[in-house]
Every structure is written in structure tokens, then in C-alpha cells.
Amino acid sequence: MTATTLHNPLREGLRFERLPDPCIMVIFGASGDLTHRKLLPALYNLAYDGLLPPGLTVVGYARRPYTDDEFRQEMRAAVERFSRRQRIDPDVWQTFAQGLFYFSADFNDRSAYPKLGEELERLDRERGTSGNRIFYLATPPDAYETITQHLGESGLAQPSQPGSWVRLIVEKPFGHDLESAIALNNHLLKYFREEQIYRIDHYLGKETVQNILALRFANGIFEPIWNRNYIDHVQITVAETIGIEGRGGYYDRAGALRDMVQNHMLQLLSVVAMEPPIAFEADPVRDEKVKALRAIRPIRPEEVNEITVRGQYGPGFIGGRPVPGYREEPRVAPNSITETYVALKLFIDNWRWADVPFYLRTGKRLPRRVTEIAIQFKRVPHPLFKGMMTSGVEPNWLIIRIQPDEGVSLHIAAKVPGPRIRLRTVTMGFLYGTSFLVQSPDAYERLLLDCMLGDSTLFTRRDETEAAWVPITQILRGWAELPPPEFPNYDAGTWGPPEAELFIARDGRRWRRP
């Protein structure tokens, strides 16, 4: 059976004027954590909400010798455990599970790929997927090159039928420094065209991150003051209470700078700092993000110590519970010098942001799980109300909270009622969930659906990835030239090393308490 979408007069005016084409998603690394925790729950939730096309087919590719039924059972257990739905709808699951298949093979086995191709063609005939494919690399990054090479050499990387499409989703990390990122991109581009490659950074699938664009470009009041004339500085915080959760092997090689700053935090920075795109479409949006990343002031290795602070947690308490130090975590070297905390200061050298510092900090085992962008506006030019504040003269803050309690708040000074002139800071808040009356979909749901629809706006382009590696690689080089840090230097459950406070205090500023 063939299945290509034609104009359908019944679709006009419906909630979704366009649904994805039926397709097969091949997940490499189907027995892994990402598939269980995120991908299958996201696909099931999309099916539950009626957002998947009939015939959507998932082929799990991994070494374990499962049958299709065993794979379905395992995926059902994963969905039951990790889906945001409270319970599985048996009817929805039954038809969804009919589209789940398993292909057992080693990623390195070249001979498996032609067989995979035959299996996909069989499924095309049975399920009407018309040669449309998504290959999802949910494997450790060291398998990316092998898999894509075999896909390319077996002819699976290009469409097999007129009108069909093939897409590749690549999970982070995209390399471990600029050179390896360029090498990986060059390798991918031997077999896939750039428009086929969807580099996923799940932060961009979060509603509030997309709302930054709405906040900036759909409101007349913000854009005129969104520049160096009115903004004193920007703080971006990604704080986690968790440790490394069994990922010691990976994390001890990566560290906070690669794991969090290079991707998530620089993505947040780019959407805050970018110029207005000419259209809300994939390339215009990404063009502007790349420009912002490229405008980050070049970092010289000798100045790294001045613009960064590294930390590593020791034992401490989280929520009243004792937790071990980083060096006591499984699969972490007992003398590890990997950073679990990093704070840094970046400048964006362009007309809009000249001399406005962007302070970024992220850490594990911090007291509260929070991700936020805080924009501090300049103080009023003349302290008219000096001495009349109840707790110091606070400049205005605009806080964009990404998790938890997604929303936006503006901190302003207001007069305390009474005969005297006394001011205090009050908060005008907008909470996403309470205002829009709906539960936000998981970021993976949004991104998987976008990929099926061929919309790459929320995925990172090659030049964006590489531009984000430039400052990070310079910092890594600078750190490599410095003596090893004295770790651990902060207790689990605190806001990071004391040096981080001194670091920002040198500029006459302080970290917000999120």
C-alpha cells in the first residue's frame, strides 16, 4: 500500500491542518535509557493525543536478542513508568504497539544494514510508510560515525522512493570540542545533507524557551529596552539537585562545561541575545542565533581564570538527606578534577550587547532545581527615593523561569501604603500553567513531532553547534594550562564554591537567589 498525503478538503480548519506523513522511526540504542525514559513515552503520548499519523512505525535497533513481542512488553513497561499519562489506555496502546518492531544487530555489523533496509521495505508495504524514515541516534556518541557510515553505504541515508524523505536525529554531545564537532559534522555530511540532520537539544522543546521568542518579539514593550542602554547584565542559571545518577563514566569525561554550557546554556543565551529574525521559520531563526553565538567575545586562554570558576561537590545534604561527594560516585576517579559546577562571564560584542556581561552558572547538587534567565535592568539614574526603600534599592529584574513553575515575572519597586514614602520590591508574575490552562507537552514530544513534520526550527544547525564550541574550546584549553584545581570546593546542597560569589562580586554584582 502506498501513502502520500494529498490535499484533503476535510482537513481545512481543523486543529492540525497538517499531520506528519506516515513514517518509520528507527531508534539505534533501543535498549538504552533515553529510549525508555523519553522517546517511547513521548511517542506514546503523541499517539494518545492523536498527533501521530496512522501507520507510524518504530523499529528498535539494539544488540539484545528480543522478539517484537518482548520489545513491545519492555516498551509498555517503560511507558507505564515514565509517561506523563497516569495510566495506559489499552486501546491506544494496542494499535500503537502494533507499530513497534525490533531489529537485533550490532551497530558495527556492516552486513546488518542491508537486512535492516529489507525489513524497512517490508514494513513500508505493510504499514503504508512510503519510504519515509527517521533514524534516531540514541546511542553513546562513539557509535555515531559507525552507524551513519553504514547507513550511508547501504543506501539507507537517501530516499528510496520519489517524494519520500529520510531524516537523522543526533543527540548531544555533538563532539567534545570544536575540532571533534567539525569532524563529526563533516562525517555526517558525507552521507546526509544538512537539511536531513536534526541535532536535538531538548531545552529548545520546552515551552518557556519558545516563549522567550514570543515575549521578545510579540510584545512592543520589551524589544525597545532589550539592549545595552537599559540592561545591566544577564544571569542564566541551570541548577540541579541531582548528582550524576549513574552516568559517572560519561560525566567524568565531560564535566559541566561540556554537558550543560556548550549546548543548553548557550542555546538559552542565543535566544535571549539574538536579533529579530525576518520570519519565524527554521533558517531565519537559526541565522540570528548563530550570529549571536559568533559575536561572543573571543576568549584568550590566559584570561580563562578571570572569567570562569570551576567547582566540584563534596559530601553534603540535599533535602535533609546525606549524599556522597562527586569523587565517591560510581565510575568516577577518586582524584577526578572534573568540574560539576561552572560559572562564567561572556560578552557579546555587537551593537546591542556591547559591554553587557552574561553570567552563566550551572552545577550539580545545588540546593534547588531551577533553570532561569534573569535580566537585570540598569538602576534609575538619580536615587530619588534613597533611604526610603524597606530593603535596599533593588534594580528591576525580569525573570524568565524555565523550570520548575514555568513563567515570567517582573520585579518592580512600589510604594508601601501609608503616610510615609517607603518603597519595596514587588513581583508581577505570569505563570505559564496557571494562565494557559493546559499541561505543557514534554520537550521530546514537541521535537519528535517537529522532526516528523520536517520543521527544524527548534533543532541546531551545523554552524550553530560549531559556533557554540568556539568559546567552550577556548575555556577548556585555558583550564588545561592551569594547575589542577583543589577539589572538592563546595558542599553538596550549597550554591557552589565561595569563589563564585567573589567572582561576580568583583564586578559589583551578586548572584540572584533563585
Place this chain on the structure above:
Amino acid sequence: MNAPPAVPVDIEAIERELARLWQSPPWADRRNELALSRTSVLTLFVYAPDSQRAAWAREVIGRLSTHHPSRVVLFLANRSTSLEEPTVSIQCDLGTAGRYAPCYEQITITLPDEGIELLPSLIMPLALPDLPAFLWWLGPLPCHDRRFPAVARTVDRLIFDSLESPHPIADIIATRRLIQQVARSTAVSDLNWGRLGPWLETTARMFDITHCRWALESIVRVELRYGHGRSNTPDNPTQPLLYLGWMASRLGWRLAASDRRDPTWILEFTAPGHRQLQWVLFPESCPALFHGQLLHVAFTAEHDHDAANLTIDLTGGSDRHATLRLRVHDRTHCLLEHAFHHHLLDLQRLLVEELQETGPDWLYEQALDEATALAVELRKLERAQRGH
């Protein structure tokens, strides 16, 4: 017509009392672990014709409270001669809150039973400025009442439920007239149309795929079953007629003939190209929850040697767990099977979706236009049948 008794409602006193409550919330979390969040996105006016429906409305509003609009004004019609003083309260959901507890204002005003024309004078001053105002009308919509358009015009969106209609066919015609009367100021939405959303989506989805696409121009017969689950209530074919109206408006079908073989309606249509097709609508016994709901639609398509049956069934037994299941068969085997959750039987979800829209729904209005033409025809048949 006699003037209704006056209802002395001191709007300023209500506002003062609310301001006082916000200033010193007696329910504030004293441990200071929760921030009480006052979010303003709209004003929701609710009209309940009796205390039973008012209690039910309060329950629904309470369930919505974690993501609720900032002000709710509940008008309760009271048949007794003594009217109660308005009450005001602020409700916060501390139970499900994380760091923020969403709060909303609730004002309850009792009205005399015939107090419909008092409503504009109460709605207009109580609506929050610059935010959309919604009126959720519980019970039968007084769409035949000449005073009602003035009420509808005071809000941005009027929400009603044609499942509550005591005279469904006549009310379809009157509803369309009402929409035309208030079109410049107010959008009108029918929760019963909202419930059809997943049916429309599923129907469109069947014909998205090429090998089913031919069937759209080759439909020869459609069998449609809808629920009859309330013994003391007449059939309510509004949902089937809106569904049929939607298809007719999208595909350019024209009614050619109709017949009534109680309890079945038989409607003959002419499609573009002078093709004939037949719709058969009949009610089926069901639990009360599914009264008036589409239960089953089966399309039969024939073209040369091709034939296909495309069916959609509603399965499941509760408002929160119903599923739409789509199957496509050719002459020999099943080509396609697909299912997804039908969440819009859940009134809370349905209202949430309605409260996100402020503009008119042109798809509904076009479907209603066609449904009205059908209703006119069916009313003639009913009258003819009664004449015999």
C-alpha cells in the same frame, strides 16, 4: 411582559470586599512556603438555572482551579421570592500547588427566575477590564428568547451545550439565528460541537492517506449511530447533524431527499458530479454519559472494482477514558487500524479548550449553516409525521 423584580447588587461593595480579601488572605500559608498567585486571563460568567446545576458548576470550576481564570461570577436563578445577598470568596488550590498556589475570585449572585434581562447590567461592570469575558450557559440556551441577544452581546464568547436542548431540531435553527444577531460582538460556541473535534480529526485522517483518498469521492452510504441514553429525554441528533453539516459544507453535498422511518432518519445527498449518496442516522441505546454522542460512523465507498469500509467507533465507558478507533477494510482484509484517546468527553478538558478561544469558529458556523438546512427539512418531516 412584566418587568423582572429588581436585584439590588452593589457592585462597588463586591469589589471592595474582594480587595479586602486579597489584602489580608485568611487562608495564606503561614509557613510562607507558598506564593499565592493571582493570574488574570479572563472573566468567566456562569449562568445556572437551578441550584443543582449551580452545585455541579462549582464542582467543575473547583476542578479547574489549578489553572483557572482570575474571576468567576456565578449567576444562580432562584425561583423563591426571597433572594440571597451576593457572596464573594477567593479560592486557592493549596493541595496541588508546588511553590505557587493559583487563586481565583468567585462571586455568586442569585437572580429571580425571570431575571434574564438583568444580566447585562451585572455582567458589564463585573467583567475585568481589557480581558476577554466568557459566559458559560448551563441548561437549555434561551435562544428563542428575544431578550437573550442583549445578554450574549455583553461577552466575547458565549458557551452553551446543545446536548441540554429540550427541542434539538428547532433549537439548531434558533441558534443559527442567534449567532447571526450577535456576530459583530460575540462568538458563540457549542460544547457539543467541541466534542466532535476528535471525530472530525479522525474522519479527516482516514482520507489523508492516498489509498483511502479515492473513497472520499466514492462514498455511497454512511451509517451513523448516536446515543440515546436518557429515558425521559427526546432524541438529540444535534451532534450527528453538525457532523453531517461539516462534511456537507466541506464536500459540497446538497440535500436531495429525506425520509423518516421512526426512529431512523434517511437523507439522500447529491455530491458534485451528480453522484448520489445516502446517510442513515439512527439512535442506539447507551449509558446516559453517551446520550446524544456519536457512537459509530461507517462509510461505504465503491468505485469500479474497488470497495472500502471505513469505520470509526467510540469505545470505553467513562468521561475520562473513551477512545476513538478507526479501521479501514478493503474487500478482503484490514488495511489500517488506529486509535487515540477522546478526551473531549471530559467536560473539564472541553471547557479548558473553549476558554482558550475568543474569536468565532468559522468551521462550526459553516457546519451549523448546513445543519440548519437539514434541521428545517427534518422538522417538516416530523410535522408531516405528526399530521398523519
